[in-house]
Amino acid sequence: MSQLAFLSGNEAVAEAVRLCRPKVVAAYPITPQTVVVEALAGMVESGRLESEFVHVESEHSALALVMGAAATGVRTFTATSSQGLLYMAECLYYASGGRFPLVMMNANRALALPWNIYGDQSDSLALISAGWIQAYAETAQESLDMIIQAYAVAEDPAVRTPVLVNLDGFVLTHTYEAVSLPEPSEVDDFLPPPVFPDDYPGTFDLARPQSLAITAGPGDYAVFKARQHWAMCQAAKHIRTTAHAFRAAFGRGCTGLVEGYRSEDAEFILITLGSTAGTVRVVIDELRASGQSVGLIRLRYLRPFPTDELNDALFGAERTVAVRALGVLEKDISFGHQGSVALEVKAALYDRGAGVPVRNFVAGLGGQDVSRAHLADCFTELAATLDTAARVASGVRFVGLKDLVDDHDQEPA
């Protein structure tokens, strides 16, 4: 039977990794991910996890190393954050192009300059096109569950696409909650064995030598890339079936790539991702109590992007009230344009969401607090967009900036 443990997000990830029994673990320390690396090193030392733990000299080496290990047909793990994720950038594309079924945890953290160790989502969003499935956890429980499911999805022979599981730095990585911890045997039953079968595609074969991570010219390259894209699109289906199987086995967990909260009858909806969703829920309950028609949609996966699920949630038959305005709340800004998630959402809504204003709220950069008052303001502003839709729909609102500087509204007209 599973047991309850009091764990931080990082510790929940380490426990999940232990339960998944990777054969090779390589990682390089960076705040706020270090706890994961330390915990895994301790588990290997104490024998709780039987694995090769490799002390690497950089994040670039960490990811390159687990690729080499995966090529021999074994399950692996690595974790990073921020500067480390960007330092790996070349290897991220390499791993997805090589179709290595890797799982990596990323502690979402701001990018220098200025140096800042606190949470925001600029790091993983900068690499959204790198060919990795991108998952965003809200709670420590979901972090643990997502890691276990990530291996099932990544290693599915029809998917063979690496998975990046993101946890908001500090807010999730360092916050404790009661987490239901499965028994090792339960996870063994859920996942395939950590040593892949001999005929697993894309691995070395001592009987029939293979060349991996190859070169392809202009014609063939395009075919490889189209296949990679199709496999990623297909992955959405596998993420759902895996989540259903997980729910059946463990009795919990969301089964979609998006999750709604009081959204079906809401006129004003905030779309967000990661741990901020928790605060948004609280604010929604408060505003609902005073009669406001507000709701939340949480994006659990950004790749593959859940275009249909999102559109169904916003405009589908299940709705009882039409959406009047949307806000996208994210801890990221694509300088000179808008937040990356807002751009993603707007692209996804282009066909079915015409006429609904979408406002971009950029919040929590570099660990800036996102308070209930800030979120209530967001909903107030959403309602206001109905009057001034043309101007505000395209703009970016930096949430909470007016608490800090006078010229918070300096966006050129």
Added chain:
Amino acid sequence: MITIKNLPEPEYFVGHKACGGCGGSLVVRWTLKVLGERCIAVIPAGCMSAVGFIYPQMALGVNAMIAPFAATGAVLSGVARGLKARGIEDVTVVGFAGDGATADIGLQALSGAFDRRERMLYICYDNEAYMNTGIQKSGATPFGARTTTSPGGYRPETDAPKKDLIRIAAAHGIPYAATASVGYANDFLKKVQKAAQVEGPSFLHVFAPCPTGWGCDADSTVRLGKSVVDTGLWPLVEWENGAVRLNRNPARFAPLETYTGEQARFRRLTAADLADLEATRDRQWRALRAWVRESAGM
């Protein structure tokens, strides 16, 4: 003992697109004949990966993969650890990396792999420049050599010659490291055999002429591989369990022109340059002999 005369028949590097006379391709081909089929080769970006893995025509007859340019040591480590985790012990893990991939961008990953004592054989085929990108200067380009980024002939800031990879390897205290040259095939083959049997990391730094980048004839590869040793510009050295040995310790060297004269890249060398080169070489040999004595506790 394997020699060039009794090298095993099977070919494991065929149908590749290397230029005629490519020294690097000889290093790969000969090494794999010594190691046989039960090996996994890791080759970073560079000429050998560019000519050997062009879909759908794979030139390697053993398991192989291309590594990111900077990551040969890390990918080798991953392969070695994966095999270890699976309990597979009779497979050799071998890297073939250019001088740029080794002395420059990949030095960090190589150092890490050495330090962790990974079970791997790392071979640097040294053609003394970034060849795959069109002959740019690397950390292994010698004094006076013309490259596309040292068009007038490379003039180092110091009088030290190219990065001393064998000492860098030895400084990590690995069990076995050696230099070799495609011009002295038997010496090279013997070292491959030895290096493959070592527990833990071993390192070979192999002189591998590049006719395309050096401006020499395609049939000069082996000849240059000999004359570079005979002129004293490429000492044949073995580092084994803390002791250095000179495999050749000539009392006199052949004239430098017998080596430099065959290559367009050295065409700008003046008599004064050659005298400088000779002085550097002699200083290097004194240091090398001192290292041999010191390592022997003399």
